[in-house]
């Protein structure tokens with residue numbers, strides 16, 4: 001069974017050092033330090049408004065810390081300009097969201113391919129990689145289907161394939177099962193578990209203790225902008241993948 005102790009010798013993929021994030025007078029994060037090593041799966045939990053999404057947005061390079069440092073895949077995000085941050089987001093992290101954030105005007109395959117083309121991959125190799133990912137994620141037959149005609153679980157798989165397109169050092173997930181029925185949610189949990197077993201580093205924000213129990217080897221609990229506790233998880237058996 002994987003355990004975070006197994007990862008101690010591995011490189012640090014995410015390092016937050018005393019990170020603060022203020023919105024006006026309000027500190028959404030108030031001095032958070034956290035390390036995630038290669039191959040780890042870490043779930044961030046905590047009450048609504050505690051700062052989980054703010055933390056994820058710092059790591060994703062979607063927003064900047066007010067103080068402290070955020071280093072991901074060897075890059076100090078505070079040292080990057082807007083262009084640098086955009087490149088970082090495209091190349092080094094993949095993100096999946098509660099409501100998938102797919103482009104409704106593009107079929108599934110093109111949604112995935114586009115992520116590769118945005119970092120300069122030519123259409124043909126991008127398409128090849130996207131088709132391989134669709135196959136790997138159990139949605140090979142859905143290439144030409146538009147998001148509106150896909151099930152929730154299929155949409156999340158397309159979003160995951162898109163997130164993996166550029167072989168990110170880190171896959172970030174913000175409530176990835178939040179909008180899914182329990183069966184589709186189980187499938188997405190199985191998928192995340194499988195990806196982690198293949199070595200993908202994961203950072204997952206969730207309210208769902210089942211998701212944390214199945215997909216994470218460590219849980220970090222955020223409360224009032226601080227890490228209140230953290231613990232390692234003896235994982236439950238993986239859910240069904242397809």
Ligand SMILES: Nc1ncnc2c1ncn2[C@@H]1O[C@H](COP(=O)(O)OP(=O)(O)OP(=O)(O)O)[C@@H](O)[C@H]1O
Nearest residue numbers: 023026027028046047048049050051052053054055
């Ligand atoms: N752009 C913003 N401007 C002002 N305040 C913000 C902004 N983003 C977040 N906040 C505040 O920061 C605090 C933490 O928000 P955050 O979204 O990180 O919480 P959360 O733990 O992810 O909550 P939830 O579980 O409900 O998604 C909240 O009080 C929120 O209102």
